[in-house]
Amino acid sequence: GFQVQLDLTGIFMHGKIPTLKISLIQIFRAHLWQKIHESVVMDLCQVFDQELDALEIDNVQKETIH
Incomplete structure (x- = not known):
């Protein structure tokens, strides 16, 4: 997979699973x-x-x- 930065975070992930990306963005936003x-x-x-x-x-x- 390729490396992408999660929106509004300093977190990078490798892969192509869009639902995983959405879940991680929700975890790391709003100080969760x-x-x-x-x-x-x-x-x-x-x-x-x-x-x-x-x-x-x-x-x-x-x-x-x-």
Whole structure:
């Protein structure tokens, strides 16, 4: 396949499947990807916090890097 950039994103994809391109554009526009990332990070922090002893972790702290 050939490389194309998804509209309104910095994401490149290889291939010719138009429905995949449309789906990826929807995921990466309107900050949806950032919301998904934030949700995953929060879920991981919660699991780590619940398993401090088993994982031998002193504490869990979420930090903003932007």
